[in-house]
Amino acid sequence: MFKLFRFLKPYKVGVSAVIIFMLLQSLAQLYLPTLLADIVDIGVVKGDVPYILKFGAYMLIVALSAGVCVVIASYLLARAATGFGRDLRRSVFAHVESFSLGEFDKLGTSSLITRTTNDIAQVQQVIVMMRMFIGAPTMLVGGVIMAVYKDFNLALVLIAIIPILAISIIAIMRKGIPLFKALQVKIDQINLVLRENLTGIRVIRAFNRSEHEQHKFEKANRDYTQTAIKVNNIMATMMPLMMLVFNLGVVVILWYGGIRIDNNQMQIGDLMAFIQYAMQIMFSMFMMTMIFVMIPRASASAVRINEVLNMESIVRNPESAKTLPRGRGAVEFHQVSFSYPGAEQPAIRDISFRAEPGEVTAIIGGTGSGKTTLINLLLRFYDVDSGRIEVGGEPLKSLDLDSLREAIGYVPQKAVLFSGTFADNIRYGREEANETEILHAAQIAQAAEFIQEMKDSFQSVLAQGGTNLSGGQKQRLSIARALARKPSIYVFDDSFSALDFKTDAKLRAALKAETKDATMIIVAQRVSTIMDADRILVLEDGRIAGMGTHAELMKSCKVYQEIVASQLSEEEIA
Numbered sequence: 420m421f422k423l424f425r426f427l428k429p430y431k432v433g434v435s436a437v438i439i440f441m442l443l444q445s446l447a448q449l450y451l452p453t454l455l456a457d458i459v460d461i462g463v464v465k466g467d468v469p470y471i472l473k474f475g476a477y478m479l480i481v482a483l484s485a486g487v488c489v490v491i492a493s494y495l496l497a498r499a500a501t502g503f504g505r506d507l508r509r510s511v512f513a514h515v516e517s518f519s520l521g522e523f524d525k526l527g528t529s530s531l532i533t534r535t536t537n538d539i540a541q542v543q544q545v546i547v548m549m550r551m552f553i554g555a556p557t558m559l560v561g562g563v564i565m566a567v568y569k570d571f572n573l574a575l576v577l578i579a580i581i582p583i584l585a586i587s588i589i590a591i592m593r594k595g596i597p598l599f600k601a602l603q604v605k606i607d608q609i610n611l612v613l614r615e616n617l618t619g620i621r622v623i624r625a626f627n628r629s630e631h632e633q634h635k636f637e638k639a640n641r642d643y644t645q646t647a648i649k650v651n652n653i654m655a656t657m658m659p660l661m662m663l664v665f666n667l668g669v670v671v672i673l674w675y676g677g678i679r680i681d682n683n684q685m686q687i688g689d690l691m692a693f694i695q696y697a698m699q700i701m702f703s704m705f706m707m708t709m710i711f712v713m714i715p716r717a718s719a720s721a722v723r724i725n726e727v728l729n730m731e732s733i734v735r736n737p738e739s740a741k742t743l744p745r746g747r748g749a750v751e752f753h754q755v756s757f758s759y760p761g762a763e764q765p766a767i768r769d770i771s772f773r774a775e776p777g778e779v780t781a782i783i784g785g786t787g788s789g790k791t792t793l794i795n796l797l798l799r800f801y802d803v804d805s806g807r808i809e810v811g812g813e814p815l816k817s818l819d820l821d822s823l824r825e826a827i828g829y830v831p832q833k834a835v836l837f838s839g840t841f842a843d844n845i846r847y848g849r850e851e852a853n854e855t856e857i858l859h860a861a862q863i864a865q866a867a868e869f870i871q872e873m874k875d876s877f878q879s880v881l882a883q884g885g886t887n888l889s890g891g892q893k894q895r896l897s898i899a900r901a902l903a904r905k906p907s908i909y910v911f912d913d914s915f916s917a918l919d920f921k922t923d924a925k926l927r928a929a930l931k932a933e934t935k936d937a938t939m940i941i942v943a944q945r946v947s948t949i950m951d952a953d954r955i956l957v958l959e960d961g962r963i964a965g966m967g968t969h970a971e972l973m974k975s976c977k978v979y980q981e982i983v984a985s986q987l988s989e990e991e992i993a
């Protein structure tokens with residue numbers, strides 16, 4: 420956790436001031452019982468009213484000063500803690516942005532959300548409580564010193580209680596700490612179920628699986644609750660135990676103090692002050708227990724945050740990265756193989772092909788044959804295990820990542836849209852795109868018509884993630900976004916699947932003129948979409964089963980013939 424405290428650096432002046440104010444507050448608190456003892460022993464015993472009033476006023480001033488110190492310290496600390504939380508969230512977010520898909524697979528999206536929110540909040544909470552870290556030990560040590568100063572013999576009773584309390588706290592905490600770690604993992608689990616539920620709500624409803632999902636959530640929720648109850652039970656035993664030991668201690672102090680007053684070895688005011696010091700010591704031990712409760716939980720969170728911050732993306736921008744010149748879009752795969760981390764089988768093996776500018780290269784194959792994987796490698800979402808990919812004649816690994824991705828207009832398999840207007844979503848492809856260019860991109864993508872029918876046309880606002888659009892409309896919008904980019908390479912990953920045959924054909928005809936100089940890579944399931952491509956790659960189980968034009972493949976490639984035959988018969992049946 421201390422590693423994360425580097426994020427407190429910008430607030431070091433504030434934090435130093437907090438330390439000073441808290442020390443002053445503790446000193447003031449420690450002075451109060453001595454003043455009280457003087458009032459009783461000198462003022463009350465001798466009936467000296469002006470003395471009582473004078474020292475009463477002193478007490479008031481000291482107490483007020485202590486209060487002001489706490490208020491200022493709390494304010495400064497709250498500012499530092501919120502700033503710390505904001506900076507840490509910003510850093511984690513920025514770091515996660517640099518991850519390749521490999522790191523996302525490893526950590527999991529739900530866990531990343533918990534780590535950026537809940538885990539950071541836990542650490543932030545510790546900073547808020549830092550006031551106690553300074554106040555409690557000072558009060559404890561100061562209280563013991565003052566108690567010894569007041570009456571050494573009586574202080575021995577107190578000194579005997581402290582180790583008993585400390586041992587009980589340590590024993591209880593040893594049981595609690597592993598549970599805190601488990602608690603955070605269980606929150607992850609709740610988030611995971613919740614996220615799947617919210618994103619998959621349509622499927623859950625359609626398959627009448629609400630009850631099943633409720634059970635799943637119930638299980639994760641119960642699991643978390645049970646651990647939380649266990650933790651709280653352990654913590655709950657701590658308070659009564661401390662109170663018991665302390666109250667027994669007070670009884671012993673009163674009994675022994677009474678004897679010492681009787682023998683004229685001690686004054687009544689000193690006994691009163693002594694009991695107050697005992698209270699302060701007790702209170703500071705309470706606070707230290709709270710710190711012991713929070714630190715293990717927060718350090719479990721800190722470990723999880725550091726895991727994110729220390730994770731380096733396996734896909735890195737090269738040191739002397741080359742910028743891809745505009746217009747150079749030839750793509751070449753040389754004997755490329757790749758396995759997903761932890762997978763037994765390679766997703767693609769020994770893939771070699773060349774996609775030229777001004778040509779359409781299509782990729783077809785059954786589900787799971789490796790089509791999307793090929794695209795993931797071209798966009799450098801992952802790095803190849805062996806072989807080489809070149810773009811514009813340059814090895815992919817030598818190219819600046821931003822410049823590579825700038826050259827590619829990517830349309831993903833599942834359309835992803837963002838909150839904002841239609842224009843904003845198209846402009847996502849290229850921020851400088853003007854209104855004419857946005858309209859043009861939408862026209863080519865066959866999206867202009869339905870957008871213009873909306874109340875505010877291109878300024879209409881999309882519901883979250885585009886939920887107010889049909890699958891085909893979403894696809895067309897994400898095609899328009901790629902077109903607005905005016906890239907030298909277009910990558911369509913099964914992006915026409917939600918379009919009807921007529922729109923599909925119209926879109927492809929419009930695209931042809933628009934993208935005549937670009938390298939087109941189209942992944943498709945439908946033969947009709949790619950029949951007139953210059954080159955068709957047929958994938959089967961991650962390998963190339965055939966390559967050529969439609970006519971060539973119809974003659975030479977069995978897998979392709981089977982795909983064509985299956986689709987034709989399907990259409991005929993339909």
Ligand SMILES: Nc1ncnc2c1ncn2[C@@H]1O[C@H](COP(=O)(O)OP(=O)(O)OP(=O)(O)O)[C@@H](O)[C@H]1O
Nearest residue numbers: 524759762766784785786787788789790791792793
């Ligand atoms: N993130 C991942 N982690 C591990 N394995 C993966 C991952 N993504 C895909 N795979 C595996 O890699 C293989 C190829 O998947 P890929 O997504 O490339 O297939 P595809 O041809 O695009 O299929 P579809 O047409 O169904 O989208 C599959 O066996 C799949 O299970």
